[in-house]
Amino acid sequence: MPTVLVTGASRGIGREFVLQYRKAGWRVIATCRDPGGAGLKNSDAFELDVSDPVSIKNVANILAGDPIDLLINNAGIHLAKHANFGNLDYDAWDEVMWINVLAPLRVAECFAPHVALSDRKQMVFVSSIMGSIENNSGGMPIYRSSKAALNQAVRSVAPELRSKGITSLLIHPGWVRTDMGGPNAAIDAQTSVRGMRETIEGLTLAMAGTYVNYDGNPIPW
Numbered sequence: 001m002p003t004v005l006v007t008g009a010s011r012g013i014g015r016e017f018v019l020q021y022r023k024a025g026w027r028v029i030a031t032c033r034d035p036g037g038a039g040l041k042n043s044d045a046f047e048l049d050v051s052d053p054v055s056i057k058n059v060a061n062i063l064a065g066d067p068i069d070l071l072i073n074n075a076g077i078h079l080a081k082h083a084n085f086g087n088l089d090y091d092a093w094d095e096v097m098w099i100n101v102l103a104p105l106r107v108a109e110c111f112a113p114h115v116a117l118s119d120r121k122q123m124v125f126v127s128s129i130m131g132s133i134e135n136n137s138g139g140m141p142i143y144r145s146s147k148a149a150l151n152q153a154v155r156s157v158a159p160e161l162r163s164k165g166i167t168s169l170l171i172h173p174g175w176v177r178t179d180m181g182g183p184n185a186a187i188d189a190q191t192s193v194r195g196m197r198e199t200i201e202g203l204t205l206a207m208a209g210t211y212v213n214y215d216g217n218p219i220p221w
């Protein structure tokens with residue numbers, strides 16, 4: 001059975017990835033800041049704070065030599081307060097860039113050897129349509145710029161990953177009813193994750209570094 005590692009597995013979309021892949025019989029390595037509090041305690045649940053390089057390296061070291069077929073960089077934040085022009089919170093911006101851009105790349109670097117050891121060799125980065133420059137109707141510069149930067153960073157490392165046989169993908173989960181998406185969002189986490197799993201299942205090396213919706217349709221950069 002393949003192995004998947006998920007960041008931000010405590011709630012929302014990450015939590016649903018864990019439930020669905022477990023149900024499908026995969027080995028699921030669930031990582032989050034507080035596995036006990038999230039009810040995720042088992043031998044494949046690890047404490048991992050993506051903002052902390054030591055925390056990432058610790059888990060990568062514990063799992064050294066373990067193949068990871070699919071790495072899902074899901075953890076992310078959206079700090080909505082003081083996020084509009086004239087009232088921008090630069091400390092919040094700094095934090096969002098750390099969690100949404102630097103952290104997933106650091107996780108990818110630390111776990112690349114594990115992914116390279118596996119059969120499937122896939123890295124998925126949960127982005128957002130909010131990162132699209134072409135589709136931008138304005139507003140939310142902090143969150144949008146973080147996901148645009150994530151897109152650019154992943155697109156930039158995709159050829160290097162591809163040379164190791166690793167396929168990377170940037171995926172928009174849809175507007176999803178989670179703490180982040182809110183109660184009025186368009187779809188539930190089950191529908192989003194079911195769609196993303198199908199898209200990931202059909203992933204080929206030729207699609208490395210592409211930016212798609214949860215249903216697999218391309219999103220303009």
Ligand SMILES: NC(=O)c1ccc[n+]([C@@H]2O[C@H](COP(=O)([O-])OP(=O)(O)OC[C@H]3O[C@@H](n4cnc5c(N)ncnc54)[C@H](OP(=O)(O)O)[C@@H]3O)[C@@H](O)[C@H]2O)c1
Nearest residue numbers: 008010011012013049050075076128175176178179180181
């Ligand atoms: N919901 C949407 O409509 C939507 C749309 C587009 C993109 N996305 C993206 O989808 C991903 C998941 O979002 P969601 O809707 O599931 O959000 P959510 O319900 O707010 O959950 C966010 C997850 O990220 C984790 N996280 C935050 N900071 C972390 C850190 N420093 N270390 C480890 N984990 C951390 C949280 O863990 P804690 O429980 O420890 O806080 C939580 O598990 C994000 O990347 C988000 O940007 C969501």
